[in-house]
Amino acid sequence: KQEVTQIPAALSVPEGENLVLNCSFTDSAIYNLQWFRQDPGKGLTSLLLIQSSQREQTSGRLNASLDKSSGRSTLYIAASQPGDSATYLCAVGGDAGNMLTFGGGTRLMVKP
Amino acid sequence: NAGVTQTPKFRILKIGQSMTLQCTQDMNHNYMYWYRQDPGMGLKLIYYSVGAGITDKGEVPNGYNVSRSTTEDFPLRLELAAPSQTSVYFCASSYPRAGGGEQFFGPGTRLTVL
Numbered sequence: 443k444q445e446v447t448q449i450p451a452a453l454s455v456p457e458g459e460n461l462v463l464n465c466s467f468t469d470s471a472i473y474n475l476q477w478f479r480q481d482p483g484k485g486l487t488s489l490l491l492i493q494s495s496q497r498e499q500t501s502g503r504l505n506a507s508l509d510k511s512s513g514r515s516t517l518y519i520a521a522s523q524p525g526d527s528a529t530y531l532c533a534v535g536g537d538a539g540n541m542l543t544f545g546g547g548t549r550l551m552v553k554p
Numbered sequence: 555n556a557g558v559t560q561t562p563k564f565r566i567l568k569i570g571q572s573m574t575l576q577c578t579q580d581m582n583h584n585y586m587y588w589y590r591q592d593p594g595m596g597l598k599l600i601y602y603s604v605g606a607g608i609t610d611k612g613e614v615p616n617g618y619n620v621s622r623s624t625t626e627d628f629p630l631r632l633e634l635a636a637p638s639q640t641s642v643y644f645c646a647s648s649y650p651r652a653g654g655g656e657q658f659f660g661p662g663t664r665l666t667v668l
Contacts, residue, residue: 446596485660493654531597533596544597
């Protein structure tokens with residue numbers, strides 16, 4: 443059974459810092475990995491999708507990497523802003539139906 | 555496009571009552587999913603569907619039922635509500651593509667069972 447872990451569970455940084463969020467998974471036979479953002483009381487917004495054949499994806503200040511062999515992904519946020527404060531969820535897609543297994547999330551606070 | 559819509563936004567049920575959570579998507583996605591999110595936790599898959607007339611169980615299906623009569627709609631039915639079903643329920647959809655397609659989520663339904 444796939445298990446996804448996100449460390450740290452919470453992170454507080456001053457504005458302007460570059461930061462890295464970590465995601466690890468136990469079964470390397472994945473189809474893809476998706477990073478989401480969730481604001482309090484809201485739904486999930488997709489940030490980046492990395493296919494299993496890819497090593498990384500970039501969108502603006504966000505860069506996500508994938509190392510299947512070691513069961514790890516990182517989300518890099520450059521020049522963090524208070525508006526980046528949210529919970530970031532990592533999810534692994536495990537088969538053709540693309541069912542996702544989620545990590546517990548990292549709650550990020552960026553202080554002005 | 556409205557994307558994925560869910561109704562109701564909030565609901566309080568008494569133990570033993572039944573209800574249906576509605577989910578509709580207008581993106582013509584074949585795949586649809588129901589997840590639940592307990593406080594401070596990640597999401598867990600309840601049921602999913604790869605097309606009209608086809609449904610299958612996820613990780614936590616007990617106490618729930620689904621149907622998929624059209625591409626657009628994927629309702630989730632709670633027959634005998636229990637306090638353990640207090641949670642936020644999210645519906646999602648995706649398109650089939652090699653390696654899996656991006657999933658798009660609805661705003662969620664916050665359910666409390668008392």
